Amino acid sequence: MLCARKLFEAIVLIRGDNGPQPPPGLYEAQELLYARRAELDRLGLVEPEPPPPTTEQLIEKAAAVTAPVVAIEALWDGDTQGWYVCIVAIVRRPGRDHDRYDQVLLTALRHGSDHRLFTGQVPPWPEAQQGTDQGQAVARALGVPFHFTSPDIPDTDLSRWWDTAEADGQGPNSDAPSRTSS
Template sequence: MTDDAWERLPEGIRRQVDGYVLQDRLMYAVRLVWETGRAQGVGLNLAQELVSLRYEHFGDRVARTPDSPLDLESLAALASGIRARVVAVEAVWDGDTVHDWFVELRAITEDPAGEHGLATVYWGTGARALEAEGADPGPLDPHAAAATRAGTALADHLGVPFYFASPEVPDDEAPRWRDRPATP
């Protein structure tokens, strides 16, 4: 069925989809397949499957988005470039239709108040980082475990607290560092 659906797409559309895949622009490719294939019965699930097969077809030729660095030296360099006083390092769950759940490492600042992205930790990023360190994720998913390790190391280096409201369960509505209950 997938070969048929792919072949029914016009050649120009197939070439454009392959271009998006080679650039690792998954959502553009899926949207194009879905919108142009809808008249032939291509639903969203089939569009995702077709694009996934194109990713498999191209393999290492896909220009993948590089992993965010999670080593202390790189994170410390990123934090040192922030023009505000870092008061905490926070890990926050987020998600999208491309990557599912992922963890954002952020520097929380004051003077002025704000937050600054330091790293995005996808499942694969976390698994690769833990494997490179020979570390066990324990009960956490790899992206949560790697974010916790990297965030804790950076917070210790900076002498500030590390905060991750929900490391065990993805929750993009978990209390944030600034919203946490005050401790006596």
């Protein structure tokens, strides 16, 4: 499983009934499996990461969205492995997080785990730069605005495009700082 980059499935196995007893905690299991995967990687046994989608592929994916696309947004998200940047198409239809707008995921960009923080590899965040570059290109191709509130600092509690004056046409409805560009 580790050779196929299936970390979550490996965690389930190591913490299951057939694993060591008592089972390791989640973080302990994760650290054990990171170390083992690094060893397998040094031996050349781990499948390479699939390449991220090209800008052209993202433009095609965004153009295929059936709801009206009103903006392209890059935003931070995270999981047990670390931070990553999502590029989403904001569409005009009620959604889970807003009564007038929803989002369609175009891609998620991750350039390594949060172990980079401890080794001094980040910041800068290469996935933020890639998200900005590709997001702006997709937005230009569709003729819609691009929005990325915080390309420099990962955070999930920030304003979204739909919180901007451009989204509501009446002025900002959020006190949070916003960085929007076309």
